[in-house]
Amino acid sequence: MLNAAIADSYGAVTHEVINQPVELADYNLFSADRPLVEAVTREGAEWAANDIADFGARIGTAEYLELGALANRHLPEFDTHDRYGRRTDLVRFHPAYHRLMQTSIENGLHSSPWTDPRKGAHVARAARFYLHSQIEAGHGCPISMTFAAVPCISLQPDVAKVWLPKVLARSYDARNVPAEQKQGITIGMAMTEKQGGSDVRANTTRAIPIGAGGPGGEYELVGHKFFVSAPMCDAFLVLAQAPGGLSCFLVPRWKPDGAKNPLQVLRLKKKMGNASNASSETELRGAFGWMIGPEGRGVATIIEMVAMTRFDCMIGSSAIMRAALSQAIDHCRQRAAFGRLLIEQPIMQNVLADLALETEAALALTMRIARALDHRTDEHEAHLIRIGSAIGKYWICKRTPGLTAEAMECIGGSGVMEDGPMPRHFRESPVNAIWEGSGNVQCLDVLRAMTRAPETLQAYFAEVEQAKGADVAFDRHIAALKDDMRDPSDFEERARDLVDRLAVGLQASVLIRHAPDEVAEAYCASRLAQRGAHHYGALPKGVNFAAIIDRARPR
Structure with missing residues (x-):
């Protein structure tokens, strides 16, 4: 005992935990944001x-x-x-x-x-x-x-x-039984095949009519789907080749007579992220289904679903940004290094403020599109949804992995440890950029919207120009963008650059109109006045780091 006491006096007690943060928990996620x-x-x-x-x-x-x-x-x-x-x-x-x-x-x-x-x-x-x-x-x-x-x-x-x-029912029933025995059900999707991926017109799954067929008619589907999302859903919207061309079908997991539908899962996918959710490779061996919409118009029919899931990709990626930012700020306000809290150190303040700008811009654009969905009968709002959701899905989902990685770096070695949330957020961060149409597909969708409905581009500029005159860099950015968008003949080879600029212009416009001056000015100065590659933590002189971080801090 005496020896132990002497050892303790020299610091042999090694497990006093100091300079480590308290976990961010037991707080109101909404009120804190x-x-x-x-x-x-x-x-x-x-x-x-x-x-x-x-x-x-x-x-x-x-x-x-x-x-x-x-x-x-x-x-x-x-x-x-x-x-x-x-x-x-x-x-x-x-x-x-x-x-x-x-x-x-x-x-x-x-x-x-x-x-x-x-x-x-x-x-x-x-x-x-x-x-x-x-x-x-x-x-x-x-x-x-x-x-x-x-x-x-x-x-x-x-x-x-x-x-x-x-x-529509607010009843969750996970049982593996026919939909007729449930009060509430869920719906999945089976679009892509091995040979086509996003090119769903290359699908080879066949739909054979039972009787007359046609919209609402009964069919048997035969083929293979490389990605079926959430195979425990009660029914799936499926694309298959009917006699009249690629069509959309609702395929239940159980037949109306109570027999199991031959929608057979071959394996679950081994995914880097999105691990809790099952995704599967599935064969349809004469699976029963009803045609939804006109025959041969499967893409036009299911695009109603795809448009909404793409919007949810915007929400989901914005959420990952917020979760990662919250962890970074909360860690840095509690952790000290070199004699000061990390959040007090100018170089870290620059990084955190930059992450906060990106996160708020993503949320602001997402919620603006949400409002457009609430007013989609208005012509301007409908056109803004068409082009703005493609721009937003591309840009926000594309920016999420880099932001999440930077947030992990703010936390340091502990951010990489699996007993914390950051590795899970990081594995999730690239998923939305790939699902529901990759970056290139979204850029081509912007081109498709502009060429088929020029009113969409007009709606874009009508929207962003509501912020005209508030910031010199913003005005120059929009003027240059207008000039570059006059001739769409070579749009495809310039697509990434143009859609990048469309995205930051739209985000800047929302922030100028609605965010505090320090947020909008810093965003324009870093994303518009400084052209070229932007890495986090390179905000220019004069930015009010403390105010931006304080606004973003989870309370």
Whole structure:
């Protein structure tokens, strides 16, 4: 005992934990996010602010935050058959995943703008989806697809009459039973094949009519799908070649007579990110389905779904940015190095402020498109959705991996450790840029929108020029962009540069109009006045780092 006491006096006690942060938990994700609170009010969903705040408090507890880690630590498991040899195609999930799904569905993240289509409905739903995606992104895939399937299924009224009431219901039922035995169901998607990927017109899956066929008619589908998202959904929107060309079908997991539909999962995909969510390779061996929309118009039909899932990619990537930024700022305000807190050191302030600018710009653009969705009967808003969602999906999703990596670097070695959330956010960060159309596909979609409907580009400039005269760098950027967009003949080879500039111009316009001066001015100075590659932490002289960081700090 005496020797131990002497050793202790010389510092042999090695496990006193000092200069380590307290975990960011037990806080209100909504109230702690000043730009989000302002956006909800600004874009028309002030009526929902109290309910969103209650939601933010419920999901910000330490116990609830742990669900995200558990759902990704315990990956989905797949059984082809039961122990008696009967085909089941059953994917088993950890209870944490089911609780996340239940929360999303009970709070209407899959349906609220359709069941309560008031002013600001899409804005309110986007805010909740943004908050819940910060907890865990993978379960958001079936939630997003179910939400996005509604406009597509609605194109076929006879099918919609049977299916939509259960799609819209706020009831989560994970059982592997026919949809007829459930109050609420989820919808997945099966578009791509090995040989085509994004080029879905190269699909070879065949649809053979049972009887007369045609819209709403019954078909049997035969083929192979390389990516089927969320194979435990109750039905899937599928593209297949009918006699009249590529068409869209609703294919249930169980047939109407209660028999298992031969929609057979071959394997679950081994993914870098989005681990909690099962994605599968699947064969359709005479699978039963109904045609949705006109024969030969499958792409035009399912694009109703794709447009909404692309918007959710904007929300999801913005959410990853926010989650990563929150971790970085919270770490730096508690961790000291070289005699000062990290958040007090100018070089770190530059980095954190820059990350905050990117995050707020992503959120601001996303919520502006959400407001456009609430007013899509207005011609300007409809055109803005068409071009703005493609621009936003491309840019925000493209910027997320770099921001997440920089946030990890702010935390240092601990940021790379698997017992924290940052590795999961980093693995998730590239996913949305690839799914629902990669960067090149989005750029080509911008070109398609401009050439087929020139009004979309006119709507873009009408939108951004609402900020004209407020910032010299912004005015020069928009003037140069207008000049470069006059001749679209070589757009494809210049696509990345042009869409980059369209994106930062649109984000700058929203920030100039609605963000504090220090945010808008710093964004324009760093993204517009300084052309060329931008790496985080290179904000120019004169930026008010402290004010920008304080605005972004999770409270």
